[in-house]
Amino acid sequence: MTFTTRFAPSPTGPLHLGHAFSALTAFDMAQAAGGSFHLRIDDLDQSRSRPVWEAQIYDDLHWLGLDWPTPVLRQSDRLSRYREALQILWNQGLLYPCSCSRADIRAAASAPQEGAPLHGPDGLIYPGTCRPNTPPTGPMPDTPLRLDMARALTRLDPPLNFIETGQGPEGETGTITPQDMIKTVGDVALARPGMGASYHLSVVCDDADQGITHVIRGQDLFTATQIHVLLQRLLGLPTPIYHHHRLIRDDTGRRLAKRDDARAIASYRAMGKTPHDIRHMIGL
Secondary structure, X not given: OOOEEEEOOOOOOOOEHHHHHHHHHHHXXXXXXXXXXXXXXXXXXXXXXXXXXXXXXXHHHHHOOOOOOOOOEEHHHOHHHHHHXXXXXXXXXXXXXXXXXXXXXXXXXXXXXXXXXXXXXXXXXXXXXXXXXXXXXXXOOOOOEEEOHHHHHHOOOOOOOOOEOOXXXXXXXXXXXXXXXXXXXXXXXXXXXXXXXXXXXXXXXXXXXXXXXXEEEEHHHOOOHHXXXXXXXXXXXXXXXXXXXXXXXXXXXXXXXXXXXXXXXXXXXXXXXXXXXXXHHOOX
16 A cells, blocks of 8 residues: 555645645655555635636645645635535435525524533534434435434444544544444535535545545644544445644644745745744644
């Protein structure tokens, strides 16, 4: 099995030091294992994606010394693939249409059961407003769709775990407790309005189709991994080995975001910094 990993940024703003750390970590690990590093463009959100930012991604990563096979996989070209995966889940009776707006979800989730979390890896934990008592039948609608988490979990035999070579933000390993997912994850959205598919569905399909054996990414995505492993099992796809790494933070301890233009790779390039300087700054 050839070590194969990837870096999948969204072209919605400039890459910053956190992106540099993740991309370089994945590239270095692939190089050390004699494997392959892929670049993938997560441009499902066409309302925010811009060609200029995509071009900047290529330029910044090449400047850092990274290379990858071409052509680059772009998620906006794969909507039919995601639709096929949704159809499989629909045929299993695991999806249902959801007409709730974000405001509806916030209002319904504002008074959670005592001790129940309000937020999960998919944002606000969906309170189940549109969840039917029995699976919908007939053709799959072209509307927002959610996964019936409780029903999906009954379809799988334990264990629902994964191999973790890094760690979660609190030192977690790859152990998943399925019944906890009902309360702490909820019915995640798999088809979103204006995007066709959610991040969770698209990343699972893409990793499988690209033969990704090792997913290397930040600890902020650790809790989402249980969703991805669940979808892999439901869709009959392989589960990669995961490595969640530390995050690069600002002086106040906050995780860097794309609004942090002062820490953008392009800003440091304009200041005359070198790729070696960037590696030193992020501890590589």
